[in-house]
Amino acid sequence: MRAKITAQHRPHHATQAAAAPEVRAAVPSPTVPSPLPGPAPTTGPITWDELHLAGRNHEAPLESLRWPVSPPGLHYVLTHFDVPDVDPVAWRLRFGGVVSHALALTLSDLRRRPRRTLTVTLECAGNGRSRLEPRPISQPWDLGGFGTAEWTGTPLAPLLAEAGVEPEAVELVFEGEDRGFQAGVEQRFARSLSIAEASAPDVLLAYEMNGAPLPPQHGFPVRLVVPGWYGMASVKWLSSIEAVAEPFAGYQQAVAYRYQEDADDGGAPVERIRVRSLMVPPGVPDFLTRRRTVDAGPTMLRGRAWSGAGPVTKVEVGIDGVWAAAQLEPPVGPYAWQEWSCPWVATRGAHRLACRAHDAAGNVQPEEAPWNLQGMGNNGVQTLEVEVRDPGAAS
Ligand SMILES: Nc1nc2c(c(=O)[nH]1)N[C@H]1C(S)=C(S)[C@@H](COP(=O)(O)O)O[C@H]1N2
Numbered sequence: 001m002r003a004k005i006t007a008q009h010r011p012h013h014a015t016q017a018a019a020a021p022e023v024r025a026a027v028p029s030p031t032v033p034s035p036l037p038g039p040a041p042t043t044g045p046i047t048w049d050e051l052h053l054a055g056r057n058h059e060a061p062l063e064s065l066r067w068p069v070s071p072p073g074l075h076y077v078l079t080h081f082d083v084p085d086v087d088p089v090a091w092r093l094r095f096g097g098v099v100s101h102a103l104a105l106t107l108s109d110l111r112r113r114p115r116r117t118l119t120v121t122l123e124c125a126g127n128g129r130s131r132l133e134p135r136p137i138s139q140p141w142d143l144g145g146f147g148t149a150e151w152t153g154t155p156l157a158p159l160l161a162e163a164g165v166e167p168e169a170v171e172l173v174f175e176g177e178d179r180g181f182q183a184g185v186e187q188r189f190a191r192s193l194s195i196a197e198a199s200a201p202d203v204l205l206a207y208e209m210n211g212a213p214l215p216p217q218h219g220f221p222v223r224l225v226v227p228g229w230y231g232m233a234s235v236k237w238l239s240s241i242e243a244v245a246e247p248f249a250g251y252q253q254a255v256a257y258r259y260q261e262d263a264d265d266g267g268a269p270v271e272r273i274r275v276r277s278l279m280v281p282p283g284v285p286d287f288l289t290r291r292r293t294v295d296a297g298p299t300m301l302r303g304r305a306w307s308g309a310g311p312v313t314k315v316e317v318g319i320d321g322v323w324a325a326a327q328l329e330p331p332v333g334p335y336a337w338q339e340w341s342c343p344w345v346a347t348r349g350a351h352r353l354a355c356r357a358h359d360a361a362g363n364v365q366p367e368e369a370p371w372n373l374q375g376m377g378n379n380g381v382q383t384l385e386v387e388v389r390d391p392g393a394a395s
């Protein structure tokens with residue numbers, strides 16, 4: 001019997017946890033490859049595999065939300081396989097498939113083309129995954145799978161015309177130099193976009209991040225940047241673009257990055273970034289537990305908010321369950337996060353802080369996002385417990 005885990009059926013405590021082994025025993029159907037042939041979602045402790053992934057694919061610390069552009073090294077990183085070593089002189093970007101003029105472009109070819117800089121907030125689709133219960137075993141993000149950078153490159157759209165993408169083409173497939181196995185499937189990291197999505201004027205072939213050549217971990221020498229979409233669309237170490245007449249069925253498109261209720265559910269594709277706000281944790285943390293201590297008195301709560309269906313129209317701050325509107329700044333660009341702030345007079349004792357954002361499309365962050373098998377798009381509200389004490393009081 002195949003167990004179906006949904007938000008309603010999730011095991012919340014030990015007596016219901018027996019649902020998990022049923023999932024572990026589930027056999028993937030022969031026609032639908034399971035994205036999770038390894039360990040089933042668990043309520044258990046973080047595994048060694050997850051720890052290794054977490055070390056390689058680091059988070060942005062929440063205090064980095066203070067800066068409008070993520071400071072160097074504080075932008076999150078997510079790399080499925082290894083960071084490839086790409087020779088920028090030998091590197092070519094090949095544009096082929098169903099096109100009338102296949103292209104092979106050098107880095108200097110791209111740099112000679114029209115130059116554009118966009119400030120873009122990127123977020124990993126798995127951000128918040130480790131907060132789901134049961135927890136899908138993958139990169140165990142807490143809340144730090146985000147970053148904002150100034151990406152400079154050349155718009156992709158004019159290249160579609162130059163390559164002469166044929167009318168029968170339905171998608172462009174973007175492939176990276178990096179290679180490895182996922183769920184037993186050997187692959188290069190590859191993702192597709194429909195011709196319409198790829199033709200959007202703000203899709204960039206980026207060769208600079210914050211005014212310098214891309215760092216190796218962010219896709220040197222050239223990556224795609226797809227503003228408004230979760231990070232997986234922004235293929236790093238880009239090596240080829242192929243126009244295809246059939247929808248791309250590669251692993252990272254057809255199997256991974258889907259909102260699936262269970263392994264039998266083909267799922268909806270993960271696309272644009274769901275609305276989210278985050279708060280810079282006030283006060284000071286405890287080293288091990290990260291529990292926060294805040295001095296009593298007036299303090300300013302701050303953070304940033306973003307959405308792939310932006311702009312963000314409202315941010316609310318919750319103090320012990322009572323919500324009030326925060327002051328919200330306009331974005332510095334159409335794809336960049338927005339700063340918010342809210343004064344708070346902290347009184348002695350334990351308090352529960354939260355924030356939630358609304359976007360232009362009418363979406364609002366849920367208290368708890370719907371559970372899904374791959375742990376995607378968890379934009380549930382951030383809550384924070386703090387202990388407020390008299391200023392200068394010894395702890
Ligand atoms: N070639 C390649 N591109 C990739 C990835 C990858 O593993 N290989 N990871 C994707 C995912 S899942 C995310 S969230 C973003 C992360 O970008 P960053 O590491 O620059 O923050 O890159 C995307 N592009």
Ligand SMILES: [Mo]
Pocket residue numbers: 078123124125126231232
């Ligand atoms: Mo990601």
